[in-house]
Amino acid sequence: AQTVTQSQPEMSVQEAETVTLSCTYDTSESDYYLFWYKQPPSRQMILVIRQEAYKQQNATENRFSVNFQKAAKSFSLKISDSQLGDAAMYFCVVNQGGKLIFGQGTELSVKP
């Protein structure tokens, strides 16, 4: 069975600083996708970044980047220059065959 573990229930970062959210997962497949989704209080689940497992290069989207370690099954998210609007619940997600498996989430707060 697939599992996704986010060991940090809550994180806090100062505005303009950098924060890293951790995620480990378990899958027996070699071909899959990984995502980070963000869910603000409005409940709208928003895609932050996507990583294809067969690509060694780490994905980057503006201030968001990942550190993907396939052998270790680790997929961390780094947010640079944190902004107040980054405050939300962040979910690490494994997509295998169209089915999303979510982690428990990390609540990120941003201090002005």
Added chain:
Amino acid sequence: EAGVAQSPRYKIIEKRQSVAFWCNPISGHATLYWYQQILGQGPKLLIQFQNNGVVDDSQLPKDRFSAERLKGVDSTLKIQPAKLEDSAVYLCASSFMGQGNIQYFGAGTRLSVL
């Protein structure tokens, strides 16, 4: 491009009553998903449709939950009768094949069962 639409945003019912949620996916998205998100947890897949056929409903409590997707577009999720433990946010998502299975989510319906 319009996003995934869901209604209602909030619903409060008493246990043993019935309730229905509606979802309109992004135009052209063949795959539609319903998730249940209990407070403090990640979403859990209830059912997946490909066009108007069911692909996966292994996590759907079929004794009380039902879902349909008529004409391969809009979908309705129903609970009858509701239990206290059904209190959750119900999220609808859709995806277009070939985009790495990126799923686009609606804003969800928050259900409170009293």
